[in-house]
Amino acid sequence: PVLFLIPPFVYFFYKSVFDDTFRLKGNKNAFFHFIPAVIVLFLYLPLYFSSTEYKVNFIQTGNCYFPLHWISIAFFTFFVGYLVLIIVDLNRNIKNSRQKMSGYLSAYFSTARTIAILLIITLIIAVALKLNIINIPIITSLVFYYIIYQVLVHPEIFFACKFATEELAIKKYQSNELTQEEIDQIFNHITDYIHQQEVFLDSGITLPRLSYQLSIQTHKVSQAINRKAGLNFNDYINQFRSEYCKEKLMDENYTHYTIEALGKLSGFRSRQTLIKSFKKFYNKTPSEFLKRDT
Numbered sequence: 001p002v003l004f005l006i007p008p009f010v011y012f013f014y015k016s017v018f019d020d021t022f023r024l025k026g027n028k029n030a031f032f033h034f035i036p037a038v039i040v041l042f043l044y045l046p047l048y049f050s051s052t053e054y055k056v057n058f059i060q061t062g063n064c065y066f067p068l069h070w071i072s073i074a075f076f077t078f079f080v081g082y083l084v085l086i087i088v089d090l091n092r093n094i095k096n097s098r099q100k101m102s103g104y105l106s107a108y109f110s111t112a113r114t115i116a117i118l119l120i121i122t123l124i125i126a127v128a129l130k131l132n133i134i135n136i137p138i139i140t141s142l143v144f145y146y147i148i149y150q151v152l153v154h155p156e157i158f159f160a161c162k163f164a165t166e167e168l169a170i171k172k173y174q175s176n177e178l179t180q181e182e183i184d185q186i187f188n189h190i191t192d193y194i195h196q197q198e199v200f201l202d203s204g205i206t207l208p209r210l211s212y213q214l215s216i217q218t219h220k221v222s223q224a225i226n227r228k229a230g231l232n233f234n235d236y237i238n239q240f241r242s243e244y245c246k247e248k249l250m251d252e253n254y255t256h257y258t259i260e261a262l263g264k265l266s267g268f269r270s271r272q273t274l275i276k277s278f279k280k281f282y283n284k285t286p287s288e289f290l291k292r293d294t
Contacts, residue, residue, distance in 0.1 A: 001044060003075050004037035007082040014086050036078055040071065080124070083116045090116065178223055186216060186224040200240035201267045207233045238277040241266040245274065246282070249290055259286045 011033070015022040024030055047055065090113040178186070193214060199205050210233075211218040225236045245266040248254045254262065263274035263286075275285050282289060 001037050001041040004040050004078060005034065007079045008033035008037075011082045011086060014089075036074070040074075043071070080120050083120050087113055087116050087120075178220060182220075183224050183227050186220055187228040189214065189216070190221060190224060194237075194240060198244075200237050200244065201265075203264075203267050203269050205237060205267070235277075235280070238268070238273070239281055241268055242274075242277045242281050245278070245286065246289065249286060259290075262286075 012022075012024055012030075016024070190210075194200060197213075199210060199213070207222060208218055211221045214221065222233060225231060225233055229236050229239075231239065245262050245268070248257070248262050248265065249259075257265070259274070260271045263271055266274070268274040268277070278284065278286050278289065
């Protein structure tokens with residue numbers, strides 16, 4: 001019966017990650033997702049009260065008073081059904097993200113869809129080869145190898161959630177506008193805090209984290225930055241990092257540092273991000289800036 005809880009919980013996890021309006025608590029329809037698990041529990045009840053010899057025989061042979069293979073088929077069908085439901089929802093989100101948001105969110109949804117499709121293929125192979133539950137992990141390991149490969153080759157996709165959060169926040173404030181006075185106050189508070197605490201030196205700073213530190217709602221911070229600075233959160237933070245890095249490039253005490261080391265010191269995750277940011281704000285690379293400065 002516990003196996004039949006996996007598909008609903010996978011679906012609930014997906015909804016909680018990708019749908020900020022989803023709430024499991026108080027959801028009256030949530031009970032229906034667990035009906036199959038309850039049915040299987042009642043089917044297994046006589047087995048729980050059977051003799052030890054009968055249970056041992058069941059474990060060794062799989063023979064029972066009801067056809068066990070039908071339970072396996074029902075589980076695989078149940079799981080595939082939920083994965084298809086997730087894929088359909090992901091397709092809709094991918095379409096919306098391409099129309100309204102940047103490629104980060106679209107790539108995030110696309111990767112999740114690929115993983116769901118691979119899980120379906122894994123389950124189909126398991127049924128076709130008549131694999132039992134013990135052997136299924138051997139095939140599912142291929143799916144996790146694929147996920148690890150994606151993390152190594154395209155790590156930005158799996159860190160795209162912070163970019164997606166910012167984009168969703170921007171969409172949210174469109175229907176919850178702040179007054180110009182409120183925007184000015186919030187932006188001044190943000191700027192003062194960033195200068196005083198130098199939070200831009202933290203390569204892991206995100207919009208939600210900064211909002212938490214400021215005790216201001218995320219969409220309000222995003223709106224203030226977007227309206228006053230004309231930049232999204234990441235570009236706004238990178239602007240501070242670029243300025244900090246530029247100062248260090250001109251400081252004689254840091255002449256023994258490499259450009260990459262100064263980038264790390266300034267909060268940039270990579271040399272590529274540093275160069276891209278420098279070009280955006282100063283129309284030249286750090287190397288070109290050094291040559292011109294000397």
